[in-house]
Amino acid sequence: MTKPRSFLDPKIIAKLAHQTLESRRAMIGSVSGRHSSPMRGSSLEFAQYRKYVPGDDTRRLDWRVWGRSDRSYIKEFEADTNLRMCFAVDASGSMNYCANSESGLNNGNAENHLGHSKLHRAKSIAGSLAWLAVKQGDAVGLSTSHPTNGKDIPPRRGARHLKLLLDQLDLVKGEGDCDLPARLHALAERIPRRGLVVIVSDLFVDLEELSRSLEHLRHRKHDLVIFHLIDAEELNLPFGQSMKFVDLEGGLSLLADPVVILNNYQRIVGDYLSQLKETVSKLEIDYRRVGSDHDLADVLSSFLAARAGSRKRR
Amino acid sequence: MMFLQPWTLLGLPLVLLPIAIHLLNQRRHRPIDWGAMHFLRQASRMHQGAARIRYWLVLFLRLLAVACVLFFMSRPLATGWLSLVGNSASRVIVILDCSPSMEMTDTLHGRSKRASAIAKLDAMFEAQGNRSERILFVSPDQPPVIVPSDAKLADLPETQSTDVSAKIPELVTQALRYIQTEGLGPTEVWCCSDLQANDWDTQSGLWPTIRETLVAFPFVRLTMLSYAEREQFNAAVRVQRTALKRTDRSSELFLDFSVRLTSGNLVPRVLPVTIQIGESRVVVELELSGREVVRNGFVVPIDSSIESGAGTIELPSDANAADNTFHFAFSKPATMRSLIVSDDEKVSKVLQIMTKTSMSKQQPVECELVSTQKLASLKLDDVGLLIWQAPLPEGTIADQIKQFVAMGGAVLFFPPSTESKAKGNSAMFGMRWLDWSDVDSHDYSIQRWRKDTDLLRNAESGEVLPVDELQFRRVCATGETGVTVLASFPNGASFLCKAAADVGTVYFCCTLPTTECSTLADNGVVLYAMIQRALAEASTSVGGVHTVVAGGVVPADFETWVRVDLGDETIVVADRPQHAAAYRSGKRWLAINRSAGEDDPTEVDEKTLQSLIAGGSTRVVNDQIESDGGLTREIWRWFAFAAVFALLAEAFLTLPNKMGASKAFSMGGSPR
Numbered sequence: 011m012t013k014p015r016s017f018l019d020p021k022i023i024a025k026l027a028h029q030t031l032e033s034r035r036a037m038i039g040s041v042s043g044r045h046s047s048p049m050r051g052s053s054l055e056f057a058q059y060r061k062y063v064p065g066d067d068t069r070r071l072d073w074r075v076w077g078r079s080d081r082s083y084i085k086e087f088e089a090d091t092n093l094r095m096c097f098a099v100d101a102s103g104s105m106n107y108c109a110n111s112e113s114g115l116n117n118g119n120a121e122n123h124l125g126h127s128k129l130h131r132a133k134s135i136a137g138s139l140a141w142l143a144v145k146q147g148d149a150v151g152l153s154t155s156h157p158t159n160g161k162d163i164p165p166r167r168g169a170r171h172l173k174l175l176l177d178q179l180d181l182v183k184g185e186g187d188c189d190l191p192a193r194l195h196a197l198a199e200r201i202p203r204r205g206l207v208v209i210v211s212d213l214f215v216d217l218e219e220l221s222r223s224l225e226h227l228r229h230r231k232h233d234l235v236i237f238h239l240i241d242a243e244e245l246n247l248p249f250g251q252s253m254k255f256v257d258l259e260g261g262l263s264l265l266a267d268p269v270v271i272l273n274n275y276q277r278i279v280g281d282y283l284s285q286l287k288e289t290v291s292k293l294e295i296d297y298r299r300v301g302s303d304h305d306l307a308d309v310l311s312s313f314l315a316a317r318a319g320s321r322k323r324r
Numbered sequence: 325m326m327f328l329q330p331w332t333l334l335g336l337p338l339v340l341l342p343i344a345i346h347l348l349n350q351r352r353h354r355p356i357d358w359g360a361m362h363f364l365r366q367a368s369r370m371h372q373g374a375a376r377i378r379y380w381l382v383l384f385l386r387l388l389a390v391a392c393v394l395f396f397m398s399r400p401l402a403t404g405w406l407s408l409v410g411n412s413a414s415r416v417i418v419i420l421d422c423s424p425s426m427e428m429t430d431t432l433h434g435r436s437k438r439a440s441a442i443a444k445l446d447a448m449f450e451a452q453g454n455r456s457e458r459i460l461f462v463s464p465d466q467p468p469v470i471v472p473s474d475a476k477l478a479d480l481p482e483t484q485s486t487d488v489s490a491k492i493p494e495l496v497t498q499a500l501r502y503i504q505t506e507g508l509g510p511t512e513v514w515c516c517s518d519l520q521a522n523d524w525d526t527q528s529g530l531w532p533t534i535r536e537t538l539v540a541f542p543f544v545r546l547t548m549l550s551y552a553e554r555e556q557f558n559a560a561v562r563v564q565r566t567a568l569k570r571t572d573r574s575s576e577l578f579l580d581f582s583v584r585l586t587s588g589n590l591v592p593r594v595l596p597v598t599i600q601i602g603e604s605r606v607v608v609e610l611e612l613s614g615r616e617v618v619r620n621g622f623v624v625p626i627d628s629s630i631e632s633g634a635g636t637i638e639l640p641s642d643a644n645a646a647d648n649t650f651h652f653a654f655s656k657p658a659t660m661r662s663l664i665v666s667d668d669e670k671v672s673k674v675l676q677i678m679t680k681t682s683m684s685k686q687q688p689v690e691c692e693l694v695s696t697q698k699l700a701s702l703k704l705d706d707v708g709l710l711i712w713q714a715p716l717p718e719g720t721i722a723d724q725i726k727q728f729v730a731m732g733g734a735v736l737f738f739p740p741s742t743e744s745k746a747k748g749n750s751a752m753f754g755m756r757w758l759d760w761s762d763v764d765s766h767d768y769s770i771q772r773w774r775k776d777t778d779l780l781r782n783a784e785s786g787e788v789l790p791v792d793e794l795q796f797r798r799v800c801a802t803g804e805t806g807v808t809v810l811a812s813f814p815n816g817a818s819f820l821c822k823a824a825a826d827v828g829t830v831y832f833c834c835t836l837p838t839t840e841c842s843t844l845a846d847n848g849v850v851l852y853a854m855i856q857r858a859l860a861e862a863s864t865s866v867g868g869v870h871t872v873v874a875g876g877v878v879p880a881d882f883e884t885w886v887r888v889d890l891g892d893e894t895i896v897v898a899d900r901p902q903h904a905a906a907y908r909s910g911k912r913w914l915a916i917n918r919s920a921g922e923d924d925p926t927e928v929d930e931k932t933l934q935s936l937i938a939g940g941s942t943r944v945v946n947d948q949i950e951s952d953g954g955l956t957r958e959i960w961r962w963f964a965f966a967a968v969f970a971l972l973a974e975a976f977l978t979l980p981n982k983m984g985a986s987k988a989f990s991m992g993g994s995p996r
Contacts, residue, residue, distance in 0.1 A: 104359030128359070214362055244360040252349070255358040264361065265353055266368050269978065270375050275367035282363070 015180055017133035018141070022307040026142050029314040033093050033206050033233050059083045093148035093206055094165040097136040098197055099179070100211030100239075101156040102188035103259035105129035107212070109241050109302030126302075128239040129184040132210040134306050135237050137179055139208060142314075144172040151175075151201075154182050155193035155211070162196075165205065187259050188215050194223035204231040212239050217282065221289045234295040235313075238286075241302045245283075247275050332398035339394070342386035378977055385974040392967035396960045415508055416456045417468075417499050418445060420483055421490040421517035424646035424904075424918045426551070428518065428558065428587070431643065437551040441516035442483055444549075444947070446476045456512075459502065462486075463902075464494035465875070468502055485646060486902040487918040488875030490523035493530040496546075500537045503544060516549045519928045522921030524936070526928060527806070531936050538940025545941040552927055553948055557588030559595060559612065560647035560923040561639045564620075565861065566654040570628065577601065577624040577654055581637055584616040586647065586925040599624055601635035621784075631656045632868060634888050634906035634913045647923060651889060651906040653869045653913035659688045660859050661706050666713035667695050668741040674837040674845045675711050678855040689859070704728040708862030709855075713738035713836070716750040716757060725752070729828035732871050734862035736855070737832045739800035751803070753823030753830045758801035763813075765795040770819055773811035778822060779831060779854040780811055789850050798841040800834050807832070820854075829861045868912035873919045875902050885909040 062071060062082035072085040108127045140150045144167065151165030152175050161178055163171075190211050197207065207227055213220060213236070227234055242248075249268040256263045268275070290297040296317070300309055358364065368375075426438040435443070449458065458471035462482050469482050477483050496515065503511050517523060538546060565580040583595060592613040599606045599622075606624050610617055626633075632655030639648040662679045666672040672693050679691045694702065696714045699721055704710065710728065712735060717725060729735060739757045750756070770791050773780045782788050791811060802818055810831075811819040823830035837844035837851050844851045872878060878901045879885070885907035887893065887900075895903050900916075907914040928936070933944060 104361075107357060107359035212359060214360060240360075244358075244363075247364075249356075252353055254353040254355040255361065255364055256355050257361045258357050258359045259361065261361055263355075264364055264368060266364060267375065270378060271364075271367040271371045274370040275363055278363050278366050278370075279360075 015137065015176055017130055017179065018137045018176070019134060019306065022134065022138045022310060023141060025307045025311050026138055026314065027145075029142070029311065030146055030318060031093070031095075031139065031142050031148065031314055032317045058086050060086060093143065094151070094201065094203060095139070095143045095148055095206045095208065096151040096153060096165050096197060096201055097140065098190070098193055098207060098209045098211070099132050099136050099152065099154045099182060100188055100190050100209075100213075101129065101154045101160075101182045101184050102190075102212075102214070103185050103257075104188065104212055104214050105132060105184040105239070106258050107241065107244065109243060127184070128212055128241070128302075129182070131300065131302075131306060132237070132239055133179045133182065135210050135300075135310065136208070137176055138306075138310055140172060140175055144169065152178055153193055153197050154178075155188060155190045156182075156186065158186065160189070160193060162200070165201070184258075185260070188212075190215050191219040191223040194220075195226055198223070198226040198230050198232070201230070201232065204233070206233045206235065208235045208237065210237045210239065212244075213286065217285050217289065221293075224289065224293050224295065228293045228295075234293065236290060236295055236297045237309075238297065238299045240299060243302075245276075245279050247272055330398060332394060335394050335397075336391070339387050339391045341390060342383060346383060346386075382974055382977050385970045385977070389967050389970035389974065392963045392970060396963035396967060400959050400963065414456055415459065415511045416449070417459045417461065417503070417511060417513045418471075418477065419461045419492070419495045419499055419513065419515040419517075420477075421492065421515075421520075421523055422462050422483065422486045422488070423490040423518075423520065423523050424485070424487050424922045425518050425520045425523070425586075425644070426490075427485050427646035428551075428554070428556070428644045431556060436485070437518050438483075438485060438516075439478070440947070441549055441551065442477045445514060445516070446478055449477075459499075461495050461499050461502075463488065463875070464491050464498050468498070481896075481899070486874065486899075487646065487904040487916070487922075488902045489873075489919045489922060490517060490520075492517055492524045493528040493534065496534050497530050497537075500534065500541065500544070503541065504537075510543045511545075513544060513546045514549055515546065517551070519550050519552045519933065520922070520924075521926040521928055522919065522924055524928045524933075526932055526936060535937065535939045538937065538942060542941060545943075546937055548933065548937065548942070548944040550933075550944060550946050551948065552946065554587035554925060554927070556643035558586050558643040558647070559639055560584050560586050560644075561597065561637050561650050562917075562920065562923055563637055563650050563652040564618075566652050567860070568626075568630075568632075568654045568656050570631075570656055573628060575626050575628045575630060577626050577635075579622045579624060579637070579652070580618070580620045581622065581650070582616055582618040583610055583612055583639065584923050584925075585612060585614075586923060587643065590615065596640055598638045599635060600638065601626055601633060602630075632911060632913055634908065634915060636889055636906065646904075647918065649904065650917055651904055651915040653871060653906060653915040655869045655911075655913065659690055660708045660862070661690045661692070662709040662711065662859060662862075663702075663704070663707045664691065664693045664711045664713070665696060665699065665702075666693070666711070666738075667697075668713060668836070668838075670838045671713050671738065671741065671836050674851070675713070675855070678852050679709070679711070679859065681852070681856075704733065707733065709733070709859050710735045711738070711855075712736070713740065715740050716752045716755075718750045722750075722752060727877055729753075729825050729830055730872065730877050732828050732862070732869075734829045734858045735831070736858050737830070738836055739834060741836065753825065753832075754804060754806040755821060755823060755832045756803040758803055760798055760800050763796055763799055765797050768796045768799070768813055770794060770811050771814060773820070778810050779857045780820065780850070781857075783853075789853055790847065791850055793843075794847055794850060795843045796835055796841070798835065802832065802834055804832075829858065831858065868910075870912070870914045872901075872914065872916055874904055874916050876916075878916070879909070879912075879914065881909065882907075882914075885912075885914060888913075 059072065059075070060083065062084050066084050070084045070086070072083050075081065075083045105128045136152070143150045147167060149165035149167045150172065152161065152163040154161045161182070163175055163178055188211070190209070190213070194209070201207070224234060247268045252265060252267040254263055254265050287297075298309065298313060300306070420438070420441070422438060427436045429436045430440075449456065458477075460469040460471055460477065460480065460482055462469070466482075469480065471477065471480065492515065499513055538544060561581060561583050563579060563581045567578040569576050569578060579599065583597065592611065595610050595612050597608050597610045599608065601624060604626065608622065610619065632653070634651060634653040637650050637652065642648065664672050664675050664679070666675070676691050676693060680689055699717075702721060702724060704724060707728070710725065710733060716737070725735060737752070737755070739760070773791050775782050775788060780789055780791055796813075799813070799817060802821065804818065804821060807821040807823045809818045809821050813819060817834070818832070819834050821832040823832065833854070835842045835844065839846070870879065882901065883897050886909065887905050888908045889906040891905050892903070904917045907916070930944065
C-alpha cells in the first residue's frame with residue numbers, strides 16, 4: 011500500500027485532475043505527446059510546404075501539387091511530443107519559515123495554509139504538478155537545492171518514477187544556505203533538451219546570481235516557471251515589539267525592533283521585488299508569488315488554466 | 325528647592341527601574357524563526373545610528389518619567405522667578421527696611437513695598453510649613469526678634485512702618501555678627517529694601533567687612549529682595565526753618581519749606597499744601613514745575629498770644645503717604661546763647677563782637693568764651709551756636725557736639741591758629757584740617773559762592789554780600805568728604821563748607837578773622853552776616869523747641885511728653901521716637917520727622933549693589949509691588965507635566981510606524 015504523503019492534498023489533486031499542463035513553448039520530447047514540438051511530425055495538424063530535397067522521405071511528397079505544377083513539395087505536419095518537466099525545489103533553511111498566525115496578517119481565507127512551512131507548500135506544488143504531468147505522459151525530474159544533500163532526479167515518465175520522485179520530495183528537509191543559482195546552472199547544463207523548469211523557492215538569494223542562472227536556463231531554451239513562496243510577514247514585518255530573529259539558515263541571531271526598522275525594511279523589500287519583477291519580465295518567466303494565505307489548489311488551478319489559455323491563443 | 329515630603333525622595337533609586345526592566349527585556353526578547361534575514365540585516369544596518377539615538381532617548385524618557393513622578397510626590401517648592409536654587413536652610417534671617425520710602429504704595433492693590441515684601445515672605449514661610457527658624461532685624465539699635473513659629477511677620481509690631489532710615493549696612497553687619505556669635509549653620513538671609521541710597525550708605529566702611537564675612541561664611545546665602553520701582557507720582561514736603569515774629573498786635577510765623585518730586589514723571593502740576601497750626605489751617609497752592617520747589621519766608625499769621633507751638637505741613641495724598649507730612653515746632657525768639665571755644669585772643673575778640681551784636685531787639689543775645697583748657701566742663705544745654713576755633717575735638721567732647729547738632733544746634737568751625745594744632749588725624753562731620761598756607765591776596769579772592777541759600781546768601785532785599793572783596797593771606801587746607809562747598813577759591817580750595825546733618829547745621833570756615841589771615845574782620849560785613857545767620861538757624865533749638873530725626877536722640881523725659889498732632893495714637897511710648905509726630909511738654913516743643921535723606925530719590929543701581937555684596941553666595945531678586953507671584957511656590961505641577969510629557973514622548977517614540985504600515989505589501993487574493 012502506498013504511503014500517504016502529507017504534502018499531497020487530495021483536494022488539490024481532485025481539482026487538478028480535469029486540467030492539463032501545457033507548455034508555452036515547443037518542447038523536444040522523447041515520445042509522442044500532447045505538446046508541440048519544433049520538429050515536423052505525423053500529427054493531423056498541417057504545418058507547411060517546403061521544396062523537396064534529395065534524401066527526403068518520398069512518402070511525404072504531395073503528389074497532387076506535383077501533378078498540377080510539376081514541382082516536388084514535401085507536405086509537413088506538426089509534431090506532438092511529450093514534456094520534460096524538472097522541478098527545482100529550494101531546500102534551504104529559510105524554507106522552514108512558517109507563517110505566524112499571531113501576527114494578524116491572516117486575510118480571512120479559510121482555505122489558507124497557515125501552519126505549514128514554505129517547504130511543505132513547495133513540496134505540495136511540486137508533487138501535485140508532478141502527478142499531473144506523469145498522468146498526461148510527461149517526464150518529470152527533481153533537483154533540490156541543498157548545500158550538502160542536494161538531490162537530482164532526471165526527468166522520466168511513468169508511475170514508478172513518480173513514486174521515486176515523491177519519495178525523494180518527502181525526504182527533503184530544509185536546512186543551510188540557499189545555493190539555488192548554482193543548482194539552476196547545473197540544471198541548465200544537465201537537461202539535454204528543452205523542457206519546462208519549475209522553480210519553487212523563496213528566492214532569498216543574490217538577485218544578480220539568480221538572474222544569471224535564469225538567463226542560463228533561458229539560453230538553453232527552457233520554459234521557466236517560478237513559484238515564489240514568500241509570506242506577507244516577510245514582506246511587511248508586522249511585529250509591534252522588539253524580537254530576537256533567529257536565522258533559519260544557521261546565521262547569527264539578530265535583536266531588532268521592527269517598529270524602528272520597518273521603513274527601511276520595506277524599502278529594501280520593495281527594491282528586491284522590483285528587481286525580481288524586471289528580471290522575470292525580461293526573461294519571459296511565468297512568475298507566481300505564493301503567500302501563506304493563498305489556497306494552493308487555486309494557485310495551481312489558475313496557473314494551469316493560464317497556460318492552457320496561452321496555448322489556445324498560440 | 326525644598327520638599328514638603330522629602331522622605332519620598334528615598335525612592336529615587338527607583339529611577340533605575342526602567343533600566344532594570346530594559347535589561348530584563350533584553351533577555352526576554354521573543355524569539356522568532358526568520359528566513360528573510362538578508363533584508364533584516366540590511367535594514368538594521370541602515371537604521372543603526374538613528375536606532376541608537378532613539379533607544380537612548382526612550383530610556384532617558386522613562387527615567388525622566390519615574391524621576392518626575394517621585395519629585396511630584398515629594399511636593400517640591402521653588403523660590404519665585406523660576407529660580408530652582410531656593411531656600412533649604414533651617415534658619416532664615418529677615419532684614420526689613422521699614423523706612424518711610426518703603427511705604428510707596430501701589431495704587432491698584434493698595435499695598436506698600438514693605439507690606440508686599442512681608443506678605444511674600446509670609447507666603448514663602450507658610451508654603452514651607454513654617455519649619456525654618458526666623459529671626460527678624462529691623463533696626464541696628466534693637467536686638468533681633470525671634471519670630472514665633474506660628475506667627476506671621478505681618479502681625480509683628482516690629483515690622484510696622486517707621487520714619488527711621490534703615491541703615492542697611494549696619495543691619496547686615498548685625499545679622500552676620502548674630503550668625504557668627506550664635507554659631508548658626510546654613511542660613512538664608514533675606515534683605516528687603518527699596519535700594520534707596522540714603523538707607524544703603526554705599527560709602528560706609530562696613531561694606532568691605534560685610535563682603536569679607538560673606539566670603540568667610542559660604543553657608544550663608546544673602547538674597548536682596550529689591551523693590552526699586554519709582555514710577556508713580558510722589559512728592560515729599562519738608563520745613564527748613566521756622567521763625568516767629570511778634571508785634572504788639574499780631575504774630576507771624578515765617579516758614580521756609582520745600583516740596584520735592586521723589587518719583588514719577590516731571591509734569592508741571594499745582595499742589596495744595598496745607599499748613600496746620602493748632603486749629604488754624606492755611607492752604608497754599610504750590611506749582612511744582614521742577615524736581616524741587618522751595619518757598620522761603622512763607623508767612624502764616626497766628627494768634628498774637630501764641631509764644632510757641634507746633635504744626636504740620638501736609639501734601640495731598642500720593643503714592644507714599646509717609647513723606648506727605650512734616651511736623652515743625654516754633655517759639656518766640658529766646659535769648660540766643662552762643663559759646664566760643666578758642667585760645668586765640670584776637671580771634672575770640674572779633675567773634676565775640678560779632679555774636680553779641682543782635683540784629684533784633686526782640687532777641688537778646690549772650691556769648692560765653694571758653695578756652696580749650698576748660699572743655700571738660702563744657703555745657704551745651706542752652707547754647708544755640710557753638711563757634712569752635714581749636715583743634716577738632718575727639719572722644720566725649722566730639723560726641724557731645726554731635727548730640728548738640730542732632731538736637732538742632734549750629735556749629736561754626738574755624739581752624740586752629742597754629743599749624744601744629746591744625747594738622748591732626750581727628751575729623752568731624754567729614755572734615756579735617758590740613759596745612760596752613762600763605763597765599764597771594766591779589767589772586768586769592770572768592771568769585772563763586774552760593775548766593776541763594778545758607779550763610780552767604782543774598783540779603784532779603786537782593787543785595788549781594790561783598791564776599792568777592794575779601795582778601796586772604798593765609799588759608800588752612802581741608803580734607804573733606806560728603807560736605808557741600810558754599811564758597812571756594814579759584815584753585816578749588818574751600819572757603820566755607822557745610823557738613824551734612826539731618827538736624828542742626830555745621831559749617832567750616834577755612835581762615836581766621838585776623839589781619840594775618842584775612843580781611844574777614846576788617847571787612848566785617850561778611851563775617852557778621854555769617855554769624856548772625858548761623859545764630860538764626862540755631863534759634864530753632866533754643867527757646868524750648870527741638871527738631872529731631874526719627875530714631876534720633878530725644879529728651880530724657882520724653883515719656884512724659886504729650887503728642888499734639890492728629891497722628892496714630894496707638895504707637896507705644898517706646899516706639900514713639902521712631903515715628904514722625906509733634907510733642908509738647910510744658911513750654912517745650914518737639915518735632916520728630918524722617919531724615920532729609922529719605923526725600924532723596926537716589927537709588928543704588930544694580931551694578932553698585934552687586935559690587936557691595938560681591939563674593940559669597942548672594943543674589944538679587946527684583947520684585948514689584950503689583951507682582952502677585954510668590955517667593956516660593958509649589959512646583960509639583962511642573963513635575964506632573966514633565967512626567968506626562970515624558971510618557972507621551974516615550975509612547976510616540978515606541979509607536980508602530982503608521983507611515984510604514986500604509987505602504988505594506990499586499991499579497992493580494994491571487995498569486996500573480
